[in-house]
Structure formats: C-alpha cells, structure tokens
Amino acid sequence: MDLHEYQAKQLLTARGVAVPAGAVAESPARARTIAERLLESDVRRFVVKAQIHAGGRALGSLVEHPNKAGITFCCTPEEVEHAASEMLGKTLVTDQTRPEGKRVLKVLVEAAIPVQREFYAAVALDRTKDCPVLLASATGGVSIENAVSASPNRLIKEWIDPLLGLRQFQARRVAAALGFVGGSILTAADFFHSIYRTWWECEAMIVEINPFVQNTGPATQHSIIALDARIAIDDNALFKHPEFESLRDAAEEEPIETEARKHGLDYIKLDGNIACLVNGAGLAMATMDAIKQCGGTPANFLDVGGGASQEQVAAAFKTILTDTNVHAILVNIFGGITDCAVVARGVAAAINQSGVRLPVVVRIEGNNATQGRAMLVEGLSKVIVAHSIEEAARMAVQAAGG
C-alpha cells in the first residue's frame, strides 16, 4: 500500500526523523492559514507540494496549467494560497503517472529549506539476498534512477541482517562513505537508524528519502532534514497494523479495483478491450500475454482465486462489466480439484444474471472439463468454447473486433 508524502513524514517523525515544519491542506484557504502560522515562526519561504501517489512532481505539469509543476516555491501566504488553488482539484501528469495523470486532492505546505547539497537514502528489500539493504547516495534530488544508472558505483549499499538490525557501525560506515565528517557522522548515523526502524516497525517494502539535506543553519536543532519521503507498506502485513487502514486513500485507486477488493477479487484495470477472468495469478498473467500475442489488448488482470467459486465468478462478471471499454470477455479456468462442471454452472449463472450482451469466450480445462464445456455450449448462445489458451485468445480478439 502506497502512502502519501505527508503520511510517510508522520511515520518518520514519530521515529526521530526531522522534516520541514508544515501541514497538509485540502483547500487554498487552509493552505494559507498553514503558511501564516509558519510565518509566525519566522519562516520566510514556503513550498507547496501536490500529494499524489507518484514521483517526478517537480518536473511534472498540471493539465489545467501546463506551465505549472506539482511543487511550487512561494514567498508569502498569498502566494501559497494561489499555488494551492492552482493544484487542488487539478490533474497532475508526471513521468511516473499514467498519461491521464492523477487528481490532486491534498497539498503539503511546508517551510522551504535552503539546500546546499542533496543526498539520497532508502531502505528496501534485496530479493536476491533475502535481507534489507540501506541504499545511499551523495547525489540525491532528481530521479535517483538516472543518477544511479549514470554512475552505479556512487550508490552505497549496506546489507542488514534482519535479526541484528542496522548496527551503529554500519550506519557510521555509510555516513562516512557519503562524505560526512566529525560529529556529523553520528547525526547521519542516527538518521539512517531512524529510517531503518521505520522500515522495520511499519513493515514497509520501501522507505525512501530523496532528498535529505544537511542543515547548517544555527536556529535548528536537527542537522539532517528529510525533504521528501516515500513509504510503501507490505500488503501482507496490513492485518497486523489496523492503524494503517486510515492511511489508505481511496481516491488514489480505481473505483472498480476498490469494489473488486471488497469481493476478494484481485483486479487491476488496464487500457484494452478484452476482459479476462482467470483462476490463479500466473495463469491470469499468461492469459493477458496470450491476448497481446494474438493482436488484442487486455482490459484487466483478474484472479478469481484457485477454486473459482460461483460467488467469485458472479462478482467477477459484475466487476468486468463496469468497464465500458470491454468488447469481449475471455474466461480461462483450469479446474484442478474443482469440478469444471461446477465452474461452468457458475459461469453460466453469472452470464445469465449479469445480462451480458458481449461475446464470451470460455476455455475450461481440467477435472470433468468435457461436461463443463458441454453445459456452456448447450445453455448459452453468446458463449464461444475454446480448447486452448491460444485458441481462446484468438477467438476473443476476433470477437472484440480485431
């Protein structure tokens, strides 16, 4: 589950990471109030940041104001209010969003911090070594992917034993490698320790701070400040953290996906016109691939679960049919232990109940498949029965109009 920057910063500050003073606003007036309050504590420069689940905001642009990005620096509360009004309710497109962009419903208003040098730090899962890894670089700021691919040896990696946690000497080693000297090595080490703690305690997939800066100003207590933060939580761990449920932003999700999840379906909306309904995630991906190979484009990924129960299949049809781009439906079921005749009955019932007028190509294989196929052919004129995934994909592409 992805979090917004302001939510990530809340989890980090609770664990000792310093972030710029500020707060989140849903209206321009509220943005101005926040800025006015910051002004009282002697903040003279502000930044307004669109809160969307995607990076690249500084270089992105608003559909309604093409010369404006998702991050704006301001000098007065009036400017903050204006910048917020330009972002809120508008659509931001960045290199990390889909081409149609994302609606901005919240902005983060913060004190702008003077930046001399930007650093990068992240804690992520290293899937090859089955352990967390602390990543750091002295060239933070813009896209770290670009910085790293330009000079891969500038990315410092410190692997962490999950039983031991990030040890102080390891954190100091990373700080020194980034060029910190003297007492600042200890401050930086504490900062790395805090982000690792956040990764571990929140059961995050990634905690990324890009950039963080070393603050040399005399007025601040902390000398390391995280200017931006990104956290994604392991979906498998959410059941242990009921407090995170309130951090879920339904506006960031496709409404169909949210609805599908309520029915226990794994559904992801895509741009094509052939809907797929498959049991099993791997088979579902392979079915999408087969459609593409036959010259079509899948409208979704949908796993109804291994057993493909009647309730799941019915809910799946309902979900698929809310997507108006769909011109044909491909049902691909491998009935392993489940009786294909039972699955076929479920598919037939779902077709009848949903009143679907679109062509439905069904490929059903496995336990008692012959009877299952026969049941589908007899009862339903709209159903085309295929005998292999490849044939099913070809038929679906044809049925969808090529």
Added chain:
Amino acid sequence: MAILVDPATKVLIQGITGTFGACHTRLSIEYGTKIVAGVTPGKGGQVFDNRIPIFDSVAEAVRETGATASCIFVPRANAADAIIEAAEAGLQLAVCITEGIPIHEMLVVKRALSMHQMKLVGPNCPGIVTPGQEPDSRGGCRIGIAPGYIHRQGHIGVVSRSGTLTYEAVWQITRRGAGQSTCVGIGGDPVCGLSLLDVVRLFNEDPDTHGIVIIGEIGGSAEQETAEWIQTNCRKPVAAFVAGTTAPSGRRLGHAGAIANSTHETAAAKIAVFRDCRIPVADSPSAIADTILKLL
C-alpha cells in the same frame, strides 16, 4: 528417483484440523502419500479421520512417527512460527502453502533456516508432487494442494513460481503422453524458501529427470540468476515460460512477488536473458509442453 520427496516419504501436516488442511490431507492420502501425523497445538491426542494421530508439537510428531517432511496449512498469523518449529524439530523438508505471510517475518524465517538443515518450499505455493505409477499417477507423493490426476510418472522436472499455470504446463505434458519426475511450485512471494535455481540444481543431479521446465514471472531476478547458471552448468535440456509480458510496471499482479519495479524485473528482460543463454522460451502458455518435448 525424483527430487525432494518420493512415495516412501513420511509426511506430517501442520494445521491438519483446519477445513483447508483437512481437505487436502484427505486428497493426499487418496493419492498415496504417507501421511503419518497431524499437528494442531491444543488438540494433541485426538485422531484425524480415525487413522492419523494428532500431536501438540512438531517435535512430538517427529519423535513418535519418524516423519521427515511437513506440509504447513497454518493461517498467516502463525505460519512463520510453524516453519521455524518444523526446522527446529529436525525435519528435512517443509512445504508452506499459506498465502499472505508478512515479508518481514519471512526475512526472519530465512535467517532462522540458515541455522538448520531443513529445506523450505513456499510459502504461497501449490507444493510438490512426485507422480506415482498407478492410474491418475497415484502411488506417488503429493505435498500441498496440486491436483494429483493431472500428473503422470515420467522424466520432466517442472519448477514454477505460479499455481494454476503449473497445472496447465503439467497437464499439457501429460496429455502429450510424457510425464514428470517431480513438480515443484516454489511460490509467488518475494521472500521464499528454495529458489528456481535451487530446484534446477536438484533436477540437474537427479538421474530420473531428463529435461526441465521453468515457469517464471515478473518481479525479482531469480530467472536471470537461473538462466546464467544453466548456461554454464546444466547438463539437461531446459525450456522456459515467463508470465507477465503485458503487466503494467509498478503494479503487483496477484502474487506478492509479481511486481516489476525496474526494467530488469520485467518479463521481456527475463525472456531476453533466457534466450541469450540459449534456453528456448515458449511464446504462448499453450506451447510450454511442446517447447520442452522438442528438446528431448
């Protein structure tokens, strides 16, 4: 022979009294698997289906029955603990079916396993089948939830990150008159027990396995690592399939581990590496069996 399990393997079931565990225990017994014990803490002394003794702990079950392998159906909140308990009790193998174990817990499990000899398959996997000689491949060893009848005793080793896609491949092989030595579903989680490469190495050493099918998918770099090892070390023909060429980047597709966050984690990148290593890749999921059979 086969890898990991054979018809003589004595298996215990952790979580035998749950609905799912009980259902698949019965199917495994029907298949011919030697299920010798069940473990459900608090239900020690009871008997499952009038024939399988239930114990409170894995250690007790091992002591009383001589089981060497475990199949874990324990719910996700306690599954990590169940795996470590199995390792600590001295088992050779545990197959964890449970889906949705938190990744941080699996990291701890992996470290704990490094102190024990036990091999882990899964979690979030269909399990292992070594087909037997009887009709519908009965008389073999089935640990997990795969349908038994789709198998046929033979010489193709199958290793996969997916469930139903594995059944698809296995069924294709069987319908073309060939068969499998052992089929291993390693599971769809980013942190799991045996890797694709670990299983390929076992197949490479198994005299009964004459060819290997690898079914991969988006996410991680296990396919790359495996392909490179095969190119220099594998003595047997290998065919591959990689699911997810149409997967959108940065989205998780069903399996916790099926997410491509960078270019090298995409299906296209993995297919390219297989081909660079001269390993044929099936173009379509319908062509998995034909791709390996052509090489044998």
